[in-house]
Amino acid sequence: MTIPPHIVVLTGAGVSAESGIDTFRAGTNGQPSLWEQHRIEDVATPEAFARDPDLVLRFYDMRRAAIQTKAPNPAHLALARLDAAWPGHVTIVTQNVDDLHERAGAHGVIHMHGEHLSAWCATCDTRTRWTGPLADRPPCPACAAPTLRPDIVWFGEIPYRMDDIQAALAGADLFVSIGTSGAVYPAAGFVRLARELGAQTLELNLERSQGSAWFDETRLGPASEVVAAWVDGLLG
Ligand code: BJW
Numbered sequence: 658m659t660i661p662p663h664i665v666v667l668t669g670a671g672v673s674a675e676s677g678i679d680t681f682r683a684g685t686n687g688q689p690s691l692w693e694q695h696r697i698e699d700v701a702t703p704e705a706f707a708r709d710p711d712l713v714l715r716f717y718d719m720r721r722a723a724i725q726t727k728a729p730n731p732a733h734l735a736l737a738r739l740d741a742a743w744p745g746h747v748t749i750v751t752q753n754v755d756d757l758h759e760r761a762g763a764h765g766v767i768h769m770h771g772e773h774l775s776a777w778c779a780t781c782d783t784r785t786r787w788t789g790p791l792a793d794r795p796p797c798p799a800c801a802a803p804t805l806r807p808d809i810v811w812f813g814e815i816p817y818r819m820d821d822i823q824a825a826l827a828g829a830d831l832f833v834s835i836g837t838s839g840a841v842y843p844a845a846g847f848v849r850l851a852r853e854l855g856a857q858t859l860e861l862n863l864e865r866s867q868g869s870a871w872f873d874e875t876r877l878g879p880a881s882e883v884v885a886a887w888v889d890g891l892l893g
Contacts, residue, residue: 661745662830665856666736667847668751668758671836671863672880675730678723678755682838683864702812714792717807721773724755725788732835732880733761735888740764742892748825752837752844754809767825769816769844775808784808816843829856833887836880839866848872861887 670680679691699705700716729737740747740763750767751758756774758766776787780802787805789795794803810816826832832851839845848858848871860872861883869875876883 661743663746663748663825663828664739664743664831664833665748665750665825665829665851666739666833666835667837667844668736668749668753668835669837669844670753672732672736672751672884673727673730673753673755673757674836674863675732675879675881676727676755676757678727678753678757682840697812701809703814706806706811711792714790714807717773717809718790718792721788721790721807724757724773727755727757729757729761730881732884733757733763735885736835737762739888739891745830746828748829750822750825750844750847752841767818767821769810769818769822771807771809771817773807773809776805777808778802779804779806819843822847823850826851826856827854829854831859832856833859833861834866834868834872835861835884836863837866839868859887 674680679688681691683690695716700713706713736749736758740749749758749763750769752770754771754773774786774788776785776791778797778800781797781800783797783799785798791805795805796803797805826847829851832848834848845868848868852858852871858872860866860869860875862877863879864877865875
């Protein structure tokens with residue numbers, strides 16, 4: 658009996674761009690990107706949070722509210738279809754902090770950079786599902802301390818579930834990178850690692866990423882089209 662290939666999918670901001678969520682680096686649809694509107698050092702580092710917590714909490718409150726008004730697009734739906742119908746194993750690792758993969762129906766998604774809809778208590782280390790604002794310093798539901806922060810991996814912090822990701826990459830037959838610029842490590846290094854461990858590698862993106870040369874194949878176009886076509890091709 659032949660074992661069906663294990664597919665590891667890595668997604669980035671490009672998979673959610675057509676749902677109306679800003680990418681970080683190059684803007685899309687005439688919109689400036691997030692880092693063109695805000696300096697990384699002011700909002701996405703632990704030092705920024707220590708220096709000006711109100712600014713950082715308001716920035717994430719705004720984005721947490723915004724993602725709840727967005728809907729999954731055909732790329733998220735295609736990946737959920739693959740997750741449900743592929744006879745082998747599918748692991749979806751996302752750098753995205755929105756919940757659009759889950760709302761499309763995907764299961765077991767690894768959020769390596771955290772999640773907007775989760776708050777983390779700096780006092781008792783409890784994580785709580787959170788949909789409202791944090792800037793008004795609500796008490797932690799577990800310990801009542803007013804020390805909740807966004808459950809987001811900022812620059813200089815260690816991404817989540819690296820052991821699970823390494824294990825998935827070690828067992829991957831096919832590694833597919835979707836809508837990520839390849840500018841941020843460790844995710845940018847996954848293609849090299851997957852390749853060294855024996856996987857075929859495929860990039861689906863609007864334009865070539867920084868690590869494009871590491872992929873066996875690149876298919877260019879909007880995620881809503883290229884991801885759906887790739888999944889249709891696999892599922893037949
Ligand atoms: C479309 C599309 C459409 C558009 N269809 N496609 C020097 C060298 C190497 C590394 C470092 C270094 N100095 C510091 C570091 C480490 C640092 C790092 O990588 N810095 C770089 C800037 C160089 N990394 C870290 O600090 C990380 N931690 C770490 O390394 O810990 C050490 C450690 C690791 C492992 C084990 C043990 C120890 C933490 C990184 C945290 C990243 N956090 C952010 C913010 C999250 C919160 C928030 O949302 O505010 O995560 S940064 C931001 O970038 C966000 C994203 O997840 C991440 C990646 O961005 P992504 O997804 O690639 O988006 P874009 O905008 O860059 O690209 C969009 C893509 O979509 C483009 O390619 C478009 O073409 C495409 N696209 N429309 C298809 N319709």
